[in-house]
Amino acid sequence: MALRTSPEVGGMGHSIKRKEDPRFIRGKGTYVDDIQLPGMLYLDLVRSPYAHATIKKIDTAKAMAVPGVLAVITGQDLAKYNLHWMPTLMSDTQMVLPVEKVMYQAQEVAAVLATTRYAAADGMAAVEVEYEPLPVVTDPKKALAAGAPVLRTDKKDKKDNHIWHWEWGNGPATDRALAEAEVTVQEDIYIPRIHVASIETCGCIAHFDKVDGKLTVWMTTQAPHAIRTVFALVAGHVGLAEHKIRIISPDIGGGFGGKVPVYPGYVIAVAASVLTGKPVKWIEDRMENLQADSFARDYHISAELGARKDGTLTALRIKTLADHGYTDAAANPSKFPAGLFHVCTGSYDLTAAHVTVDGAYTNKPPGGIAYRCSFRVTEAVHTIERMVDLMAHQLGVDPAELRFKNFVKPEQFPYKSALGWEYDSGNYAGALRKAMDKIGYGALRREQVEKRQRGQLMGIGISSFTEIVGAGPSKHFDILGLKMFDSCEIRIHPTGKAIARFGTKSQGQGHETTYAQILAEELGIPAADIQVEEGDTDTAPYGLGTYASRSTPVAGAAAAVAARKIRDKARQIAAHLLEAAADDLVWEPGKFSVKGAPHRSTTIQQIAFAAYTNHPQGMEAGLEAVSYYDPPNLTFPFGSYICVVDIDSGTGEVKIRRFVAVDDCGNIINPMIVDGQIHGGLTMGLGPALFEEISYDEIGNIQGGSFIDYLVPTAVETPRWETDKTCTPSPHHPLGAKGVGESATVGAPAAIVNAVVDALWHLGVRHIDIPITPAKVWKLLREKGITE
Amino acid sequence: MRVNLSVNGEKHEADVEPRLLLVHLIREVLRLTGTHIGCDTTHCGACTVLMDGRPVKSCTVFAVQARGKELMTVEGLEQDGTLHPLQEGFMAEHGLQCGYCTPGMLMTSYAFLRKHPNPTEDDIRLAISGNLCRCTGYVNIVKAIQYAAAKLHNGHQGGA
Numbered sequence: 001m002a003l004r005t006s007p008e009v010g011g012m013g014h015s016i017k018r019k020e021d022p023r024f025i026r027g028k029g030t031y032v033d034d035i036q037l038p039g040m041l042y043l044d045l046v047r048s049p050y051a052h053a054t055i056k057k058i059d060t061a062k063a064m065a066v067p068g069v070l071a072v073i074t075g076q077d078l079a080k081y082n083l084h085w086m087p088t089l090m091s092d093t094q095m096v097l098p099v100e101k102v103m104y105q106a107q108e109v110a111a112v113l114a115t116t117r118y119a120a121a122d123g124m125a126a127v128e129v130e131y132e133p134l135p136v137v138t139d140p141k142k143a144l145a146a147g148a149p150v151l152r153t154d155k156k157d158k159k160d161n162h163i164w165h166w167e168w169g170n171g172p173a174t175d176r177a178l179a180e181a182e183v184t185v186q187e188d189i190y191i192p193r194i195h196v197a198s199i200e201t202c203g204c205i206a207h208f209d210k211v212d213g214k215l216t217v218w219m220t221t222q223a224p225h226a227i228r229t230v231f232a233l234v235a236g237h238v239g240l241a242e243h244k245i246r247i248i249s250p251d252i253g254g255g256f257g258g259k260v261p262v263y264p265g266y267v268i269a270v271a272a273s274v275l276t277g278k279p280v281k282w283i284e285d286r287m288e289n290l291q292a293d294s295f296a297r298d299y300h301i302s303a304e305l306g307a308r309k310d311g312t313l314t315a316l317r318i319k320t321l322a323d324h325g326y327t328d329a330a331a332n333p334s335k336f337p338a339g340l341f342h343v344c345t346g347s348y349d350l351t352a353a354h355v356t357v358d359g360a361y362t363n364k365p366p367g368g369i370a371y372r373c374s375f376r377v378t379e380a381v382h383t384i385e386r387m388v389d390l391m392a393h394q395l396g397v398d399p400a401e402l403r404f405k406n407f408v409k410p411e412q413f414p415y416k417s418a419l420g421w422e423y424d425s426g427n428y429a430g431a432l433r434k435a436m437d438k439i440g441y442g443a444l445r446r447e448q449v450e451k452r453q454r455g456q457l458m459g460i461g462i463s464s465f466t467e468i469v470g471a472g473p474s475k476h477f478d479i480l481g482l483k484m485f486d487s488c489e490i491r492i493h494p495t496g497k498a499i500a501r502f503g504t505k506s507q508g509q510g511h512e513t514t515y516a517q518i519l520a521e522e523l524g525i526p527a528a529d530i531q532v533e534e535g536d537t538d539t540a541p542y543g544l545g546t547y548a549s550r551s552t553p554v555a556g557a558a559a560a561v562a563a564r565k566i567r568d569k570a571r572q573i574a575a576h577l578l579e580a581a582a583d584d585l586v587w588e589p590g591k592f593s594v595k596g597a598p599h600r601s602t603t604i605q606q607i608a609f610a611a612y613t614n615h616p617q618g619m620e621a622g623l624e625a626v627s628y629y630d631p632p633n634l635t636f637p638f639g640s641y642i643c644v645v646d647i648d649s650g651t652g653e654v655k656i657r658r659f660v661a662v663d664d665c666g667n668i669i670n671p672m673i674v675d676g677q678i679h680g681g682l683t684m685g686l687g688p689a690l691f692e693e694i695s696y697d698e699i700g701n702i703q704g705g706s707f708i709d710y711l712v713p714t715a716v717e718t719p720r721w722e723t724d725k726t727c728t729p730s731p732h733h734p735l736g737a738k739g740v741g742e743s744a745t746v747g748a749p750a751a752i753v754n755a756v757v758d759a760l761w762h763l764g765v766r767h768i769d770i771p772i773t774p775a776k777v778w779k780l781l782r783e784k785g786i787t788e
Numbered sequence: 789m790r791v792n793l794s795v796n797g798e799k800h801e802a803d804v805e806p807r808l809l810l811v812h813l814i815r816e817v818l819r820l821t822g823t824h825i826g827c828d829t830t831h832c833g834a835c836t837v838l839m840d841g842r843p844v845k846s847c848t849v850f851a852v853q854a855r856g857k858e859l860m861t862v863e864g865l866e867q868d869g870t871l872h873p874l875q876e877g878f879m880a881e882h883g884l885q886c887g888y889c890t891p892g893m894l895m896t897s898y899a900f901l902r903k904h905p906n907p908t909e910d911d912i913r914l915a916i917s918g919n920l921c922r923c924t925g926y927v928n929i930v931k932a933i934q935y936a937a938a939k940l941h942n943g944h945q946g947g948a
Contacts, residue, residue: 018879018882021879024887025878026822027820031824117816198886199832199889508888676923679925680922683924683926708831718925720909720927
């Protein structure tokens with residue numbers, strides 16, 4: 001994309017330095033725990049040691065005797081206000097505090113309110129709870145088996161642990177195509193429970209002002225407006241109306257989806273503040289964060305892919321069992337209980353596909369958030385990219401060649417997938433070719449042959465993913481009925497500077513910079529002169545927030561549309577100033593000039609001043625605009641990743657030698673920031689591929705509940721990522737942009753697994769579930785007689 | 789218990805509970821909130837500060853252990869309105885995104901560069917392996933530290 005503005009203006013395509021950074025590198029950010037209010041109280045939560053147990057008794061006497069402890073709040077207390085249960089984003093129900101029983105280890109049981117953080121912790125430790133353990137179900141297959149204990153006894157008519165059945169696609173056509181396929185491959189793929197583990201945990205300060213009846217909540221949330229509405233709907237009966245609720249999302253220390261849900265801690269803090277009239281702070285610690293906040297993935301997938309002998313892929317069938325924990329608290333659009341999992345035909349032109357997903361309750365924490373991806377697209381990409389690789393190996397065809405043969409071709413766009421999505425644009429072969437050239441694919445394959453002859457284990461893995469982001473068109477996309485538009489409001493000040501507010505909320509993505517660049521591009525006002533604000537529901541226009549890579553596709557588009565409204569008015573003012581017909585004016589970023597007389601021109605700054613001092617008669621003063629952008633379609637970023645691994649045949653350790661990532665996110669706003677997003681995304685693909693997992697033992701004890709055993713990649717394990725781009729603009733997005741924050745997390749794990757399986761295929765290894773730990777590989781190598 | 793200590797060259801005195809963590813003294817008593825808390829197990833490094841020049845994870849040090857010590861936090865990096873080359877480097881090389889791990893990264897790198905003025909990339913990666921970052925994938929953090937090493941090597945007088 002050609003640059004249309006100078007570096008001083010800093011429109012699209014310029015790697016300008018981030019506006020956020022001066023405060024962060026000085027330690028002057030304002031994260032929620034940095035805020036202290038006078039008279040603030042602290043909340044700490046008693047959590048259950050059992051995964052499933054009846055609560056016989058909660059004795060608060062010793063806790064109340066701790067100096068500084070003011071109250072112990074239990075489910076019984078909240079039940080008086082009918083606040084002990086709350087709805088989930090998927091219209092299931094979730095306990096705020098339990099009255100009868102606990103459903104997972106680390107579940108909130110009671111809350112202690114105290115004058116200091118330490119007193120609250122002392123009080124928490126002094127609360128005595130008597131439990132009677134109940135049978136525990138942690139395996140969703142067992143949960144659905146006959147005779148399994150029914151977990152949701154609160155639901156009167158519930159006779160099993162089945163939540164819902166959902167299917168998509170053409171079942172009979174898929175069955176037929178698979179029956180007729182000359183070659184089929186089948187595989188069971190488990191994508192385990194993982195956690196986003198943002199370095200800042202979750203927390204809030206709730207402050208109910210009794211005098212004016214207004215509740216202000218500083219809160220780690222990615223979606224402040226939606227939270228405000230949810231609070232109003234849930235707590236309306238106790239007098240909290242929406243105009244009396246203000247949600248402020250301050251600087252956020254990483255979100256990745258984990259800061260979309262409403263956690264019980266937030267609600268209890270609000271209740272405690274409403275009751276006491278004092279500010280109440282709740283900040284969870286890391287173990288609470290890992291053990292009780294929303295998980296991601298936990299999909300048990302069974303897939304079958306068919307092809308002709310010549311390598312033409314034909315049909316895909318997927319059956320999935322989704323483990324949701326004790327309630328369905330996934331963060332998905334209402335219409336799609338399995339998110340966008342049905343984009344699982346990926347980059348390939350299949351004739352038929354069919355997907356079924358069944359949700360199950362287990363004694364685990366609720367969740368089903370995305371972990372830096374758009375509603376289950378990682379699960380979809382992982383499955384199709386594994387299956388295509390499996391087919392290539394089965395046919396004895398190079399995995400790159402099989403992909404080239406079956407990619408959706410550039411001339412097929414807009415392309416209607418076998419599962420009904422309309423892909424906006426793509427050049428899949430272009431990205432894969434570029435990645436192969438960059439990494440030297442042919443030479444690597446020759447090296448692999450030589451190494452294999454010497455008994456060394458080396459593998460090359462490809463992932464050619466297609467994402468689906470920018471939710472979403474209101475026709476299909478809502479959360480609790482709220483349509484998934486997003487917004488931008490711009491005010492141009494008389495001196496030509498501007499403020500712009502958005503319905504989204506950055507958690508590190510750099511919105512203060514990139515949104516300013518969009519406006520600089522559209523208006524010619526230097527990005528440095530544009531202040532961007534988000535996260536305060538009292539000032540920002542309504543929007544659904546930042547997740548699922550939707551900020552650029554939706555709010556970024558709103559910025560462009562709002563800026564164009566301003567430009568339309570600016571044209572009228574310019575015509576007045578230049579005494580010319582509006583249609584005779586030519587726009588270039590920053591000024592209008594008269595067609596054929598370029599010396600007769602006026603700048604956007606002059607126009608802004610005139611808007612307040614010399615506007616045409618009959619026109620309203622001011623230069624402001626707002627846009628609520630409802631995208632006509634989703635955007636489909638894509639890319640091809642190639643990973644080279646060497647495996648230590650003695651220890652089973654997988655060493656990533658090289659990783660090349662070629663991404664295509666359409667037109668780019670800030671190349672520096674895009675590269676940073678890809679680096680981070682790749683690392684959050686590496687983590688689950690090799691290290692991260694939260695598992696449970698038979699009685700529901702969490703494994704991976706602290707950073708001692710939940711292994712997040714450090715700088716040592718993380719390879720030096722090599723990135724490159726192709727550019728295929730989105731035809732329907734006003735800026736031709738597609739979004740990029742999550743592409744790499746979606747695409748990377750399959751490339752790593754494909755590389756490891758590629759290294760071991762000749763030994764008879766067909767698949768390994770992530771995370772591919774040294775222990776798993778070592779066990780396989782021992783089974784195959786490679787190591788002692 | 790009384791604690792006398794110096795933070796960023798300024799003397800402080802506080803009366804604290806023996807169990808008060810150093811990070812809480814810094815953040816909640818002295819109100820220097822640039823030092824962050826990211827875990828409970830000394831793994832993430834967001835709370836890293838320098839105690840007599842050595843990086844320590846202040847969530848695992850009692851405030852009373854800092855008695856008589858000289859502490860340095862992220863707020864002490866900038867001198868007389870001039871950013872430290874590390875701060876410059878993190879901005880120039882896009883070595884931060886959400887900013888939450890950044891103060892700890894800066895302090896670890898500061899101590900590291902004083903001992904290892906000409907580090908290799910592998911040296912840098914090992915040095916910051918006690919500081920977790922979820923946003924950047926470390927590539928640009930490494931570049932930021934290299935930027936600072938080069939600038940310090942070229943005779944910058946900015947305090948390191």
